[in-house]
Amino acid sequence: MRLYDSLTRGLVELPPSPGPIRIYVCGSTVYQRIHVGNSRPFVLGMWVRNWLRHTGYEVTFVHNITDVDDKVYAEAVEQGVPSRQLSERATAWFFEDTNDLGLGRPDLEPRATETIPEIVQFIQELVDGEKAYVANGDVYFSVARFPEYGRLSGARLEEMISQETSDLKQDQRDFALWKSQKPHEDAAWDSPWGPGRPGWHIECSAMAEKFLGPEFEIHGGGNDLRFPHHENELAQSASLGHAFAKIWMHNGMLELDQAKMSKSLGNVVTLRNVLDVWGRESLLVFHLSGAWSKPVDFDDDVMQQASARADRLRDVFRGIHQPAPAGSWERFSDALDDDFNTPAALAVMHEWRDHELLRRALGVFGLKSLAENDEAPPEVAALAQRRQAAREVRDFEEADRLRAELVEAGWEMRDETNGHRLVRLR
RNA sequence: GGCGCCGUGGCCGAGUGGUUAGGCAGAGGCCUGCAAAGCCUCGUACAGCGGUUCGAGUCCGCUCGGCGCCUCCA
Numbered sequence: 001m002r003l004y005d006s007l008t009r010g011l012v013e014l015p016p017s018p019g020p021i022r023i024y025v026c027g028s029t030v031y032q033r034i035h036v037g038n039s040r041p042f043v044l045g046m047w048v049r050n051w052l053r054h055t056g057y058e059v060t061f062v063h064n065i066t067d068v069d070d071k072v073y074a075e076a077v078e079q080g081v082p083s084r085q086l087s088e089r090a091t092a093w094f095f096e097d098t099n100d101l102g103l104g105r106p107d108l109e110p111r112a113t114e115t116i117p118e119i120v121q122f123i124q125e126l127v128d129g130e131k132a133y134v135a136n137g138d139v140y141f142s143v144a145r146f147p148e149y150g151r152l153s154g155a156r157l158e159e160m161i162s163q164e165t166s167d168l169k170q171d172q173r174d175f176a177l178w179k180s181q182k183p184h185e186d187a188a189w190d191s192p193w194g195p196g197r198p199g200w201h202i203e204c205s206a207m208a209e210k211f212l213g214p215e216f217e218i219h220g221g222g223n224d225l226r227f228p229h230h231e232n233e234l235a236q237s238a239s240l241g242h243a244f245a246k247i248w249m250h251n252g253m254l255e256l257d258q259a260k261m262s263k264s265l266g267n268v269v270t271l272r273n274v275l276d277v278w279g280r281e282s283l284l285v286f287h288l289s290g291a292w293s294k295p296v297d298f299d300d301d302v303m304q305q306a307s308a309r310a311d312r313l314r315d316v317f318r319g320i321h322q323p324a325p326a327g328s329w330e331r332f333s334d335a336l337d338d339d340f341n342t343p344a345a346l347a348v349m350h351e352w353r354d355h356e357l358l359r360r361a362l363g364v365f366g367l368k369s370l371a372e373n374d375e376a377p378p379e380v381a382a383l384a385q386r387r388q389a390a391r392e393v394r395d396f397e398e399a400d401r402l403r404a405e406l407v408e409a410g411w412e413m414r415d416e417t418n419g420h421r422l423v424r425l426r
Numbered sequence: 427g428g429c430g431c432c433g434u435g436g437c438c439g440a441g442u443g444g445u446u447a448g449g450c451a452g453a454g455g456c457c458u459g460c461a462a463a464g465c466c467u468c469g470u471a472c473a474g475c476g477g478u479u480c481g482a483g484u485c486c487g488c489u490c491g492g493c494g495c496c497u498c499c500a
Contacts, residue, residue, distance in 0.1 A: 009430085028500065038500050071498070154429045155496065200498085222500030223431090229499090252431085253494065262499050289438065289449080294431075295493060297438085305438055305450045312449075315463065335440090344440050347448035396459055403461080414462055423463080 001055065001337040003218070004293055006226060006248040007152050011339060014217065014247075017056035022212040023049060024245070026204055026221035026229065027109075029066040030090035031075040034097060035268040036283070036298060037254040037261040041220055043287050044251055044340075046103040048218070050364045051336050063106035064207045065091055067113050068197050073185045083187050087113075097271045102280050103366040108211050112203035116189045119198045119206040122236070123177045123191075131239040135168040137180030137194040143173040146235045152248065153227035175232055177202045201232035208244075209237065219245030223295075224260070226250055252295040261298065269298065279426065282307040284367055288342045311426075313349065314370045316358060318423060327352035332361055374424040380411050384422055387413060 005012040014021065025045040028038050042063065049061040067087040076083035091111070099105075112119070123139050126132035132141045143149050166172075176199035181188035188195040198206075208216065214237065221230065230248065237244040253260045256267045274283055286306035290296040327348075335344035345361070352358045359371045376384065387402035403413050407425065414421040 006430095026500070029498090034500085041500050069498090150429095153495070220500095223494065224499055226430090227495060228497085251500070253500075255493075258492075260494065260499085264497095264499060291439085301450090302438060308450055309438095309448095311463095318463080341440075343438090343449095344447080347440065350448055391459080394459070400460075412462065414464095415458070415460090416463090417457080421463085 001052070002339060003247050003249060004339050005246075006250045007245075012247050014052075014057075017052075019057060021052050021057045021059045021218065022216035023059065023061045023218040023220065024204075024208040024212055024216060025061070025063045025106075025219075026225055027064045027066065028094060029069045029071055030087050030094055031069075031072045032090060032263070033093050033270045033272055035261060035263070036271050036274045037222070037268075039098070039101065039271050039274075039283070040251050040254060040287060040292075041222055042098055042106075043101065043103065043284065044249075044292050045106065045220055046101075047342075047365055048220075048249075048340060049106070050366075051340070054364055055333070055337075060108070060212065061106045062108045062110065062208065062211045064204060065094065065109060065111045066200075066203055067091055067111045068187070068203075069112075069200060073182075073187075076186070077184050083185070093272075097275065100275050100280060101271075101284070101366070102369070103284075110207045110211065112198060112207070115203060115207050115210060116198070118210045119202055120178075120189075120191050122202060122206045122209075122240075123198075125240055126177065126236065129240065132177055133170065134193050135170075137196060138166075138168055138176055139178035139193055139199075140169055140174040141177050141232070141236060141239075142170065143175070143235070144171055146239050148238060149173075149235050150231065152231045152234055155227065155231075175199060175201065175228065177236070201229055202236060204229070205233045205236045205244075208233075209242065214240075214242035214244065216245060218247045218249055220249040220251065223250040223252055223293075224262075249292075251292050252290075254298045255295055256298055258297070260295075274303075278303050278307060281310045281367060281370060284365055285310045285313075285346075288346045288365060291343060292340060309346075309350075310367075310370060313358070313362070313367070316353060317355060317371045317373060318421065327354045327357045329357060329360075336364075374422065376411060376422040376424075380406065380409055380422065383409070384411075384413060384420060388420055391415070 002011040002013045023045060025041050028034050045061055045063055049059045052059045072087050073083050076086045079086065123132065126141065127134060127139060131145055132139055178191060178193055178196050179199055180194055180196040188197055234244055255261060259265060259267055261267055282303060286303055289306060332345050332348045335341045335348060349358060349361050359368060362368050362370055383402060383406055387399050390398040390402060406413055410425050412423045412425050414423055
């Protein structure tokens with residue numbers, strides 16, 4: 001299998017299976033409900049894990065939760081609640097919403113606040129190696145001492161100007177590894193540099209390396225994290241001589257009205273809302289429909305299309321279909337092995353009539369539910385029988401009345417040559 | 427301004443330089459009391475202009491347009 005790597009800007013071949021594949025995907029900072037855009041890296045990570053396991057790899061998938069950050073404190077002050085309480089509530093929402101995607105959980109879901117000792121040690125090593133310096137309770141990474149800085153984002157060091165300025169920085173491009181506690185911050189941890197909390201990027205270097213080691217195969221996350229987040233993670237880890245990620249997998253953004261969906265712009269649709277309105281299957285099919293690395297528009301129209309596609313796949317398991325040429329698993333697996341091309345894989349699935357083949361493919365994407373046959377409850381089946389009887393005596397008025405009653409109960413009658421079929425309405 | 431991605435039929439969206447992507451919507455047909463689903467048929471599209479080539483959606487250049495990052499953001 002090969003994947004597009006943002007660092008080398010080309011396709012990189014994975015080591016042959018079987019073998020270990022370690023994946024780290026940046027999760028969300030938790031201070032409110034996550035939006036649909038946030039579901040993309042989670043879904044992609046779970047799917048890649050499933051697929052790699054399916055093809056024989058031993059996969060470890062780490063997906064972190066950043067539960068300490070400027071935003072968390074700010075929102076807590078805004079709402080007048082303790083920051084710990086806020087982040088715990090938002091973490092619970094995160095689990096609730098992602099659970100409802102029905103994909104299971106990543107192997108490890110570490111939280112920044114549970115990784116403080118490793119973070120502190122990481123920073124200490126950077127300070128000891130003179131890659132970072134202490135200034136009045138803060139610790140900053142020295143960008144000038146890492147010549148490779150800018151490689152991931154393609155930015156030139158000389159042209160970078162940090163917007164987060166501080167008199168404590170030796171160079172305005174430097175970024176904080178540790179921030180001393182501020183008056184409005186109600187939670188802090190002890191450190192050799194005084195009470196404070198981690199800067200934004202160090203927690204990911206620490207969590208990734210704690211569970212995967214100094215070198216791992218895939219690092220994922222949204223394309224907007226390429227700079228500064230991932231650039232800085234790479235700088236921190238590489239400064240200690242760690243190889244860090246071999247492949248950087250940056251997923252494209254979800255766009256709403258031709259602009260990136262983002263909390264700061266406020267053009268956000270929560271994952272919760274999408275799950276409630278469209279259901280998990282339609283959302284997953286939507287994610288399947290677009291190449292992971294490219295931006296995609298999110299609106300009712302594309303969700304409607306995804307929903308119709310989900311129904312079409314579902315119908316394969318319902319009706320009696322015309323015999324079709326035997327499906328080829330190879331075409332499906334070739335699509336996924338080629339940079340995880342899910343739109344192409346989905347197209348192959350649409351051509352299949354073979355239940356077992358299709359069920360197996362759906363399983364990779366957490367969509368086996370589409371293959372489940374609906375079993376009508378006895379009272380619905382009884383209603384259907386009465387309608388069938390009415391039809392047989394050609395009492396169509398009564399038949400239509402009973403059909404309307406069935407629709408009311410959430411079931412659709414599909415008449416067939418020798419009987420009928422009940423299909424649950426969604 | 428710098429770095430990067432992208433422009434495919436009404437819509438979404440694949441596409442190693444040379445035979446059909448696939449789906450949604452729409453039209454006609456088969457089936458049917460009606461309906462739904464299914465099945466069959468129907469779209470000769472690749473932003474524009476040059477160039478390379480026997481041949482380009484697919485490579486090169488330019489132009490136009492869209493998006494992302496450069497500041498918190500999946």
